[in-house]
Amino acid sequence: MLRTTAARAARAASRSAIARSIPAPRSPALPRLPRLTRSFSATPHHFASSSTEQQQGGPRLAGQGEKGLTVALGNGAETTFSYIWLRDHCREERSFHPQTKQRLVDTFKIPADYRPSAARTTNEGLYITWPETAFESSYESFFPWSFLAEHAYNPPLLRTKDLPSPLEQKVLWSKEIAKDVPTVTYEEVMESEKGVYEWLKQIDVYGFSFVSGIPGTPEATEALIRRIAFIRETHYGGFWDFTANLEHGDLAYSDVRLEGHTDTTYFTDPCGLQLFHLLSPDHTHSGGHNLLIDGFRAASILRTQHPSFYDLLSTLPIPSHASGSGSASLPSGVHMRPLRRFPVFNHDENGELVIVRWNGDDRGVVGGEAFEGKTMDEWYEALRTWEGILRSDEAQLWTKFEVGTAVIFDNLRVLHGRSSYTGTRRLCGAYVNGDDYRSRLRGLQKQFGEDPRRKALQELLKSRYGVSFVDKEKGGAWEDY
Ligand SMILES: [Fe+2]
Known part of the structure; x- marks a missing residue:
């Protein structure tokens, strides 16, 4: 986020307010140290350290150096944190806003040679006195052992593969899902936050959900969408209420067949x-059924059967x-x-597939230097194979649009x-931003459920370290902020 002057002023005011409310250091036994001069020797750094009320064999402070300290966890695994990292990641109110979860410490004013004056350990974590x-x-700063184990970097103590992949929490489906499609009722979504959570869970796990029992009006439909988040306005407008009139210069606003695609590539x-x-089909309306295809399942098939095409x-x-032209x-x-x-396939930094982005109709002209070292024939063959999976009978879930669902x-x-x-019909709907949807899901998960990856992390840290x-940590500063 760009920080404006006003934002900086608000931040400074907030910091100042928080500084006024900072409680006394938690350990009155620690002496208040005299102000140090800013010269440090190159000799190894030593500060007072102690462990209190700790179980034998538990995590401990294993060493202190000029630039950082080393901790040993329950199984003896050692990892080192630089003093700058520790000061930068302090979650006390002086350094981290408890409500907004934003960093308050000005990282770039921390002296490059900053070092603690004391450290102590308990069963819960590491306390550092600056x-x-x-x-x-x-x-004094406090760092739970679990936070240090989770974010250790020198060396890391956790690998991505140690935790279940996000894909493992999704159900990949074929047309067989038609026997039991994920569905919630309008009433439960509108009446309670728990209902919204159940709805978003279905979308998260299956990638789609039906909502039944909706009053056949655009107002009721819009109110339903707004239970998730605000509507994303685009050049198609915000909430759509449309017929096949080629409005907005897009084939979506026609009556032609549309193959499986993702929108807004x-x-x-x-x-x-x-x-x-669907709001109102007239008596002449026929066809126009809805097609859904699980892109993650189709991608996993391509990856398994044709890895070189998947890579391409x-x-x-x-x-x-x-x-298109024609937008008023x-x-x-x-x-x-x-x-x-x-x-087409977009992965996160851990190599997990996160976005399928495919719309053959919105594709531009392919060619140029992107194809150096590749062949056009291979690319078309890869696409033909991908489309073959998408267009296979078993991949396609066809449902009929119905008023009220x-x-x-x-x-x-x-x-x-x-x-x-054929005939005319009136559809309505809207887009919601992906980040807003996932934010809402995460919030409801904190309220009603449990994040399976956090749970797996908790179990792993316990068993391994x-x-x-x-x-x-409950709702506090130690989650993944
Ligand atoms: Fe579309």
Whole structure:
């Protein structure tokens, strides 16, 4: 986030208010140290250290050096933290806003040679006393052992593979899911936060959900979507209420068949969720059924059966665009291009598939230097194989649009399409930002459920290093902020 002058002023005011409310150091036994001069010798650094009320064999302070300290955890695993890292990651109120969870310490004012004056350990964690300096008055930081074990870096004590992958918590599905489609009722979503949680859990696990019992009005549908978050406005508008009139210059506003695709591949940040609700088909309406395909399942099939094609579609960026004319709200036309080109399969920093981005119709001209070292024939063969999986009968869940039942899906995972139709019909719906949806899900999970990855982390830290989350972590400063 860019910090404006006003934001900086508010931040400074907040910091000042917090500084006034800082309690006395938690350990009155520790002496308040005199202000140090800013010269340090190159000799190894030693400060007072002690352990209190600790079980034998528990985590302990194993060493102190010029630049950092080393801790040994329950099984003897040792890891080192630099003093700058420790000061930068202090979660006391002086350094970290307890409500906004934002860093208050000005990292770049921490002296490069900053060192503790004392340290002590308990069964819960490590306490560090920072000296009285020109930078700040003396005070004590606390770090739970679990926090140190989770974020250790020299060496790391956890590997990505140690924890269940996010994909493991999803159910990949084929058309067989038609026997028992994930569904919630309008009533339960509208009446309680728990109902919203159950709804979002389904979207998280399956990538889609149906909502039944919706009053057949745009107002009721919009109110339903807003239970998740605000609507994402695009050049198609905010809440849509549309017929096949080619409004907005897009085939979505026609009656032609649409193969499985994800929407807004031409955005740098594609829309996260999409909801459709049929409002009023007239008596002439026929066809126009809804298609859903689990893109994560299709990708896993391609990865297993044709790894080289999977790699190609994971690395070769594809141009995409929205260039239709006819938008009344954009008289200069629509000229959407993402800031950069993206491949079909997009992975996070751990190699986990997080976004399927595929719309054959919005594809731009392929070629150029991106194809150096590759062959166009291979690329088309990879695409043909990918499309073959998407278009296989078993991959496709076809459902009929019905007044009173909406479908919502994760546009970063589930591809959608529709069969052609005749007659006229009125659909409504909207997009929701992916980040807003996931934020809402995370919040409801804290309230009603449990994050399976945090739970797995907790169990792993206990079994491997003999450390537990401490009470202070509940809704506190020690989650992944
Ligand atoms: Fe679409």
